[in-house]
Amino acid sequence: MFELIRTNDxxxxxxxxxxxxxxxxxxxxxxxxxxxxxGSLGILPRRVMIDKDDAERARQLLKDAGIGDEARPPHGDG
Known part of the structure; x- marks a missing residue:
């Protein structure tokens, strides 16, 4: 699995x-x-997880939507 984003938002x-x-x-x-x-304080971030095979397409999708900066950097582990 690939962590696409991590946010409190x-x-x-x-x-x-x-x-x-x-x-x-x-x-x-x-x-x-x-x-x-x-306690619903929003302190702990949530993570959107996707299959590694979809990572590049999902990152491009976020970029096209204007939120590419929110994507986690690609991992070097393949």
């Missing part, structure tokens, strides 16, 4: 989810339920 998470869903890129949001543990 629920609006950004929702926007990225919409972009990925509309492009048929599978994803899941990790740490989404941690808000229960932290």
């Amino acid at each position: 629920p609006v950004l998470i929702s926007f990225v989810e919409s972009l990925l869903r509309d492009s048929d890129i599978g994803f899941f949001v990790a740490d989404q339920n941690m808000s229960i543990m932290e």
Whole structure:
């Protein structure tokens, strides 16, 4: 799995989810339920995870949407 973004911003998470869903890129949001543990303060960031095979296409999708700077840098581990 590849971590596409990590953020505390629920609006950004929702926007990225919409972009990925509309492009048929599978994803899941990790740490989404941690808000229960932290008392809904928004301190712990959520991570949008995608398959490594979709990483380049998803990064380009974010770039085209004007939020490419939000994407995590590509990992050197292949």
